[in-house]
Amino acid sequence: MVVCQVVAGLGGVGKTQLAANLADQLWRARQVDLLMWVTAASRSNVLTSYAQTAADVTGVEDDDPDRGAARLLAWLASTDRRWLIVLDDLADPADLRSLWPPTTTTGRTVVTTRRRDAALLHGRTLIDVDLFTPGEAAAYLDGKLDGDTDRLDQADQLAADLGYLPLALAQAATYILDQDLTCAGYRKQLAQRRLAALSPHLLPDDQATPVADTWALSVDLADAATDGLARILLQIAALLDPNGIPLDLFATQAVTEYCEDRLGEPVDADDTHHAVRTLHRLSLANTTRSIATSTDVALRVHALVQRVTREATPDKHQRPLAVAAADALIELWPTTERDATHTQHLRANTTSLHTTTGTLLWNQDDGGHPVLFQAGYSLGSTGLVTAAAEYFHDLHATACQHLGPDHPGTLATRHDLADWWGQAGDAVGAVAAYEQLLTDRLRILGPDHPGTLTTRHDLARWWGQAGDAAGAAAAYEQLLTDQLRILGPDHPDTPATRHNLVYWQNRAIADGNDP
Numbered sequence: 001m002v003v004c005q006v007v008a009g010l011g012g013v014g015k016t017q018l019a020a021n022l023a024d025q026l027w028r029a030r031q032v033d034l035l036m037w038v039t040a041a042s043r044s045n046v047l048t049s050y051a052q053t054a055a056d057v058t059g060v061e062d063d064d065p066d067r068g069a070a071r072l073l074a075w076l077a078s079t080d081r082r083w084l085i086v087l088d089d090l091a092d093p094a095d096l097r098s099l100w101p102p103t104t105t106t107g108r109t110v111v112t113t114r115r116r117d118a119a120l121l122h123g124r125t126l127i128d129v130d131l132f133t134p135g136e137a138a139a140y141l142d143g144k145l146d147g148d149t150d151r152l153d154q155a156d157q158l159a160a161d162l163g164y165l166p167l168a169l170a171q172a173a174t175y176i177l178d179q180d181l182t183c184a185g186y187r188k189q190l191a192q193r194r195l196a197a198l199s200p201h202l203l204p205d206d207q208a209t210p211v212a213d214t215w216a217l218s219v220d221l222a223d224a225a226t227d228g229l230a231r232i233l234l235q236i237a238a239l240l241d242p243n244g245i246p247l248d249l250f251a252t253q254a255v256t257e258y259c260e261d262r263l264g265e266p267v268d269a270d271d272t273h274h275a276v277r278t279l280h281r282l283s284l285a286n287t288t289r290s291i292a293t294s295t296d297v298a299l300r301v302h303a304l305v306q307r308v309t310r311e312a313t314p315d316k317h318q319r320p321l322a323v324a325a326a327d328a329l330i331e332l333w334p335t336t337e338r339d340a341t342h343t344q345h346l347r348a349n350t351t352s353l354h355t356t357t358g359t360l361l362w363n364q365d366d367g368g369h370p371v372l373f374q375a376g377y378s379l380g381s382t383g384l385v386t387a388a389a390e391y392f393h394d395l396h397a398t399a400c401q402h403l404g405p406d407h408p409g410t411l412a413t414r415h416d417l418a419d420w421w422g423q424a425g426d427a428v429g430a431v432a433a434y435e436q437l438l439t440d441r442l443r444i445l446g447p448d449h450p451g452t453l454t455t456r457h458d459l460a461r462w463w464g465q466a467g468d469a470a471g472a473a474a475a476y477e478q479l480l481t482d483q484l485r486i487l488g489p490d491h492p493d494t495p496a497t498r499h500n501l502v503y504w505q506n507r508a509i510a511d512g513n514d515p
Helices: 015-028 043-058 065-078 134-144 155-161 166-178 183-192 216-225 229-237 247-251 253-263 269-281 303-312 315-332 340-361 370-381 385-403 408-423 427-444 450-465 469-486 493-510
Strands: 004-008 034-039 083-090 107-113 125-128 286-289 296-300
Touching: 004 015, 015 034, 015 083, 015 107, 034 043, 043 065, 134 155, 134 166, 155 183, 166 183, 216 229, 216 269, 229 253, 229 269, 229 303, 229 315, 247 253, 247 269, 247 296, 247 315, 253 269, 253 315, 269 286, 269 296, 315 340, 315 370, 340 370, 370 385, 370 408, 385 408, 408 427, 408 450, 427 450, 450 469, 450 493, 469 493
Parallel strands: 004 107, 004 125, 034 083, 083 107
Antiparallel strands: 286 296
16 A cells, blocks of 8 residues: 655656646545645645644634644544545655654555655655656647647657657647647747747646746755755756766866856865755756666756756856866866767767857857867767768868858868868878868968968878878978978977878888889
8 A cells, every 4th residue: 555655756747737637536436535735835835734624624723723734634643534635846845844644544645746855755655757758748749739730740859859848848739729830830939039938828737837937946945955056057067968967077176166256165076966966856957877886977957957047047157157067078088088988978968068058169269169179089089080070070160150261270170170081081182171271371370380380290191191102201301391490309299290201201112202
């Protein structure tokens, strides 16, 4: 026999609806004699509801709600009547201290909450409510939109956009009907407008809160419990991969120093760990565990929680948050990538960060943030050389858009694109790309700039890789003369060029060509 069930999960997954359906079924089947629904958002709400019910069932009305609540609990403990009490949307488990319904053979208690406190769950049955599956989401939209094939255009994509969150799908379907839209039309608006602007005038299913406001109370509670730190970490997490953020990112120097600047007080890894656990405890995020080590390794935040958080973040914090997240990823990146799964997660988080922050990781002084380049190097270093070339092709296009074609940061992306193009097997294409880059670097930077010398060095190498050993040797010989003049004989680049000159001279001789 189940005596007390705790229905927990992210705001918007339908916990209240599940409890309401259970209560309705038991009442209709006449399996309970007393059905009591309590909005448990505060202790005063619980006390008032208990006292009123006590007056109804015992005929004794108390002026003091505490005495009335005690009278109800005593009646529940002694009665042979069957009862069900639903404590809906419990905000703080401490509000139920001394107010938990008794354990009896005739009674049943259901609690809906976003909380995951150990003390709340101990000795009670946890029902963890999750998101819709893709199939459930598709069936839900089909039912709400009356199977209208035109209106259901891109329904599957819309469900994915909304992260399969039942509350968001319900409100989206209502908005679609109110505005005579299709799912495709709603998706277009979703991409262009804030989520708060897409709330229907009248919420469906007796819902009390638009999806954009669903998590506000939980964020406030997390903030209060951590002196403001949880909100900052949630703002950082909102920029990263919803499928998993490495937990050690929140303990990096980049993150703790940023938090210190925001809060004006010291913050260390223990503080951020406490704040992350608070986000988990309030169902604003979930930690996932490693099968091998049984330790928490990643933090997952629902995509809509991320979106609402980003849209609520003041403009003045957006660039510093983006830079802090990028610096933290760089800090985590290993010099030697031995753990393919870990570095894949770092690349995924970099992609999400770049997508959510847009221009914030680019500026005219520094170009693109180093993490944008590191993600591409990581692809190539793990053997995904074609993917690395494609990555730098896209990064170059982005750099042109944000910095202009002649900015040193844009030229740097062209250099990396040419190199990975060659490593992907197109040495001739690499030569052509480096020749064009050299022409532009000579025009923009001049012949003695280090970037120009580097391009000449790599162009010579790819000449050799493309089969022209004599041309490579001649190019290195000319480069060596200029490096001796500009850098001097002791600069690290000069002996490297001297070594490559000897190598390609020997290759040319072996090929039957006298360099």
